[in-house]
Amino acid sequence: MLAILPQLIYTGLGIGAIYALCSLGFVLLIRAANVVNFAQGQFSMLGAYIMLVLLVGVGVPYWAAFLLAVILMAGFGVVFAGAVYWPLRHRSQLAVIISTIGASILLPNVVLATYGPSPATVPGLFANPGFMVGPIFVDTQYLSVMVITVAMVVLQYVIFEKTLLGKKLQATSQDKEMASMLGISVAAMVLITFAYSAILGALAGVLVAPILFVSVGMGGTLALKAFAANIIGGYGNIPGAILGGLIIGLAETLGAAYISTPYKDAFGFLILLLVLLVRPRGLFGELIAEKA
Amino acid sequence: MTDITRRAVMLGTTAALAAPAILASTARAAETIRIGVTSPQTGAAAESGKYMRDGIKLALDAINAKGGVLGRKLETVVADDQTTNPGSVLAFSKLAADPSMVAFIGSIRSTQVQAMAPSVLKVAKPMMIGGTDPKLTHQGNPWLFRCRPNDTYSAKTIAAYGTQVMGHKKIALIYSTDAFGTGGHDALTAELKALGITPVLSLGYANQQADFTPMVLQIRASGADLITSYFTYETDLGVFAKQLRQLGVQTPWLGSPSIVDTVALKLAGPALYGTYGVADFTVDANPQAKAYAAEYQKQFKVVPDNQSSWAFDAVNILAMAIATAKSTDPKAIRAAILAIQGYKGTEGTYDFDKNGDGLHGYSVVQNKAGKIDFIKYVSFPKA
Numbered sequence: 199m200l201a202i203l204p205q206l207i208y209t210g211l212g213i214g215a216i217y218a219l220c221s222l223g224f225v226l227l228i229r230a231a232n233v234v235n236f237a238q239g240q241f242s243m244l245g246a247y248i249m250l251v252l253l254v255g256v257g258v259p260y261w262a263a264f265l266l267a268v269i270l271m272a273g274f275g276v277v278f279a280g281a282v283y284w285p286l287r288h289r290s291q292l293a294v295i296i297s298t299i300g301a302s303i304l305l306p307n308v309v310l311a312t313y314g315p316s317p318a319t320v321p322g323l324f325a326n327p328g329f330m331v332g333p334i335f336v337d338t339q340y341l342s343v344m345v346i347t348v349a350m351v352v353l354q355y356v357i358f359e360k361t362l363l364g365k366k367l368q369a370t371s372q373d374k375e376m377a378s379m380l381g382i383s384v385a386a387m388v389l390i391t392f393a394y395s396a397i398l399g400a401l402a403g404v405l406v407a408p409i410l411f412v413s414v415g416m417g418g419t420l421a422l423k424a425f426a427a428n429i430i431g432g433y434g435n436i437p438g439a440i441l442g443g444l445i446i447g448l449a450e451t452l453g454a455a456y457i458s459t460p461y462k463d464a465f466g467f468l469i470l471l472l473v474l475l476v477r478p479r480g481l482f483g484e485l486i487a488e489k490a
Numbered sequence: 491m492t493d494i495t496r497r498a499v500m501l502g503t504t505a506a507l508a509a510p511a512i513l514a515s516t517a518r519a520a521e522t523i524r525i526g527v528t529s530p531q532t533g534a535a536a537e538s539g540k541y542m543r544d545g546i547k548l549a550l551d552a553i554n555a556k557g558g559v560l561g562r563k564l565e566t567v568v569a570d571d572q573t574t575n576p577g578s579v580l581a582f583s584k585l586a587a588d589p590s591m592v593a594f595i596g597s598i599r600s601t602q603v604q605a606m607a608p609s610v611l612k613v614a615k616p617m618m619i620g621g622t623d624p625k626l627t628h629q630g631n632p633w634l635f636r637c638r639p640n641d642t643y644s645a646k647t648i649a650a651y652g653t654q655v656m657g658h659k660k661i662a663l664i665y666s667t668d669a670f671g672t673g674g675h676d677a678l679t680a681e682l683k684a685l686g687i688t689p690v691l692s693l694g695y696a697n698q699q700a701d702f703t704p705m706v707l708q709i710r711a712s713g714a715d716l717i718t719s720y721f722t723y724e725t726d727l728g729v730f731a732k733q734l735r736q737l738g739v740q741t742p743w744l745g746s747p748s749i750v751d752t753v754a755l756k757l758a759g760p761a762l763y764g765t766y767g768v769a770d771f772t773v774d775a776n777p778q779a780k781a782y783a784a785e786y787q788k789q790f791k792v793v794p795d796n797q798s799s800w801a802f803d804a805v806n807i808l809a810m811a812i813a814t815a816k817s818t819d820p821k822a823i824r825a826a827i828l829a830i831q832g833y834k835g836t837e838g839t840y841d842f843d844k845n846g847d848g849l850h851g852y853s854v855v856q857n858k859a860g861k862i863d864f865i866k867y868v869s870f871p872k873a
Contacts, residue, residue: 202707205737209703216700315534317725319757328736335737410700411725411757419698455704460667460694462704 199456204334206451212340214447216406219347220424221431221439222354223398228434229358230367230391233283234295237302239421241399245271246407246416247309248400250320260321268400275396276389283392302421306414317413323405343405350398351440358436367391426470432483441481445469522565523558523818525808526585526594528606533573535599538797543568544790545798546595548782549805559809560816566805571597575605582606586613592818595804597621598638598797601669607631615820616811616827618804620796622770623673627845633820635827637800637807638770638837639849641670644746645677647768647852647868652716652744653685655854656766662691662714662741664705664730666722674720674746690714697723702730706737719745721754728757735761742766750855750862752795763859768852771796771837774864775853779836796837803835807848843872 220242227233249267252258258266282301286293328337358364369377370387378384402420410416424439427446431438446466453465473480527546530539546566554563567588569581578597585591586609593616597603600621607626610617610633617634619626624640652658663678665671675692682689691712693705709717717734721727727748734743742765748754749767773783773793782802786794810833811826812818830848833840840848851869855862 199711202711205707206704209701213701310534314537316537316753317728317757319728319759327732337736406700409729411728413725415698415725419700423700451701451704455707459705459708460696462699463696 201333202455204332206455207448208334208336209340210448210451211444212337212344212447213451214444215340215344215347216402216409216420216443217423217427217446218440218443219343219350219398219405220402220420221427221443222347222350222436223395223402224424224428225434225436225439226354226395226398227391228428229436230371231283231388232291232371234291234298235395236295236298236421236425237278237282237305238395238399238424239417239419240302240305241271241275241396241417242403242406242420243309243412243414243417244274244305245396245400245403246320246412247313249404249407250318250412251313253320254318264404267404268397271396271400272393275393278396279389279392283388287388302417306417310414313414315414317411319411320404320407322408337409339405339408346401346405347440350401351436354436363390423466426466430470430473430480432480435480435482438480438482522563523560523812524588524591525564525566525805526582526588526591527566527568528571528578528581528585528594528596528602529568530573530597531568531570533571533577535573538598539571539573541794541797542598542801544786545794545800545802546805548785548789548798549802549809553805553809559812560818564805564809566595567591571602573599573602575602578602578606579609582609586615591615592812593617593808593820593823595801595808596634598800600626603634607634610634616808616823618801618808620800620804623669624677627847632824632846635807635842635846635848637804637835637840637848638796639852640847641673642677643850643870644768644852645674645681646870647854648678648718648744648746649681649685649687651766651768651854651868652718653682653687656716656742656744658716658742659687660713660715661687661689661718662693662709662712662716663689663718663720664693664695664709665720666726667694667696668722670722671720678718678720689718695726697726699726699729702726702733703737705730706733706739709734709741710737710739714741717741717743717745719743719749721745721748724748724751724754724757727751727754728761731758731761731765744768744854747796747852750857755857755860755862759860762857765857766865767855767857767862768868769796769855769862770849770852771799772853772855772862772864775867776834776836776838778834782836799836803837803840803848806835807833807840838867838869841872847872 223238227235245267248270249263252263282297322339323342324338328335366382367387370384374384427442428439431442449465449469450462454462529542530536569584571578571581596617596619598620600623603619603621603626611631619634619636620638622638622641624642627634627636665675744766747769750769773779783794811823815822815826828842831841838849842848850872853867854865
């Protein structure tokens with residue numbers, strides 16, 4: 199059984215990268231708007247459906263459909279912010295959380311009512327599904343997810359830590375009143391954050407679609423793991439979310455192979471529990487102390 | 491004073507509005523034989539609910555074109571079950587509240603039949619069902635009649651065909667850990683044991699998996715020469731099939747009916763080519779199915795599957811039972827259904843047993859480059 203270990207590690211990292219990419223959107227909203235968005239997984243689901251409709255329904259070429267889906271979702275992020283967050287921005291964080299939970303129920307049902315329940319498939323980024331490297335089958339779609347996740351992490355890091363926009367976003371998150379007194383347009387910052395977070399969600403959705411298929415339930419499957427990844431890594435911490443995602447992916451894959459398949463989903467959450475017990479602020483968690 | 495007048499006016503208006511409806515329904519009840527249908531018009535199975543109603547319509551039109559039953563036309567009344575258990579119970583209550591209802595056609599989903607079963611027992615009128623959980627007809631409810639073979643027979647067929655015809659001895663089993671998958675796992679394990687075989691590998695998985703690599707690698711390492719499966723959702727089956735082929739496993743695969751599901755075929759594509767499955771409805775299995783498929787395709791422009799075929803059979807069986815009973819009395823209809831032997835329907839030959847199970851076998855089919863080829867119908871003596 200040791201012979202299958204390299205393959206398990208590759209797949210575990212691949213699936214972990216998917217969780218990580220999805221959890222980046224979570225982290226962004228937490229950092230910049232102090233919002234826990236329970237509809238984050240539904241951004242992925244919507245993005246995948248938009249791509250599917252453009253590609254199969256309208257007949258738009260692959261890359262155009264891919265990019266259009268991501269761009270349209272940025273617009274949707276702004277609409278989402280206006281409808282779900284903005285009316286409640288002066289209320290407690292709980293009110294916003296409940297509002298996003300509401301959206302996470304509404305969105306899949308709207309898709310169910312308009313598109314129907316039948317899951318569908320979209321082709322991967324590359325015509326070649328994968329190749330062998332020694333004993334490992336390298337799935338090109340998993341590989342793409344890993345590369346794009348790394349790219350997005352770098353981009354996000356640069357934006358947040360090295361640009362004025364990023365500093366403004368962080369300032370808005372930490373103290374809206376102070377930020378607005380300093381001349382930062384809080385409304386603009388919040389809308390930008392939601393748009394970017396929707397882009398990240400959509401990216402995860404269109405990248406995962408060839409692996410998991412496009413289905414109404416796909417958002418829920420991703421969001422729960424992505425949220426757990428965020429907690430394991432440290433609430434609102436970017437490198438933490440990535441590490442958290444990879445840890446869950448590996449724990450699930452190795453746990454299922456060597457311990458038990460029915461409990462595959464439990465292994466990730468078991469690690470979540472352990473982290474909460476031993477290091478409640480997560481692996482890299484310092485942000486909460488910073489804010490307090 | 492004004493209050494009383496207003497109330498009187500209200501009552502009068504209500505009565506005046508309702509009267510034609512009440513009169514019409516009494517008149518209609520006198521001339522037609524009414525069958526209540528619970529069917530998903532909304533919710534996750536809304537699409538397959540339409541197939542079911544189309545199948546019922548075909549049977550109904552054919553019967554009524556020949557003058558109906560006992561000189562009366564057949565009529566169906568549909569209530570939306572919303573694809574949920576509470577929705578099914580509500581839909582059934584709504585239908586059953588009408589005393590003119592003679593019999594019912596229920597769900598293809600076992601869990602929803604299970605939810606409605608206590609109400610059906612109370613109402614004490616026959617209900618035709620398509621759910622394949624063996625328990626449904628084995629828990630002392632005399633009013634449920636099944637128009638699909640139950641899961642004991644899918645397990646029997648997989649075990650018998652896989653080991654005796656295909657000649658495999660090292661069996662791997664992968665199954666969903668929900669009620670359907672666990673039931674299939676238990677039944678198949680028992681059937682294999684009766685043949686002296688213990689599966690080399692038995693892997694459960696929770697529904698909606700993102701990745702099946704650990705399962706595929708274990709199957710590859712186990713040296714199994716036949717993969718058997720009970721998948722509930724097409725997406726899980728699709729992910730598993732694709733990863734199975736990507737990781738180079740070409741072991742023969744004989745699966746439960748979901749392996750030939752239209753959606754699964756679309757999702758998995760070439761990854762399912764060459765696989766075998768058991769199916770309760772196949773167009774080429776018998777002349778009745780062929781004729782039904784041709785007519786269905788002519789009217790609705792799609793190829794029918796088991797979502798509609800069982801309901802088509804259900805209407806025909808009810809009509810036949812009412813005709814032989816020469817009555818719409820529930821007990822007389824029940825006796826007449828149980829007496830049906832050798833009736834050739836689209837799903838196979840119906841020999842009702844004392845539990846209310848009409849069918850006792852499955853067809854074995856093979857996916858030949860996306861086309862489902864009928865191989866053989868495997869039937870077992872009735873219980």
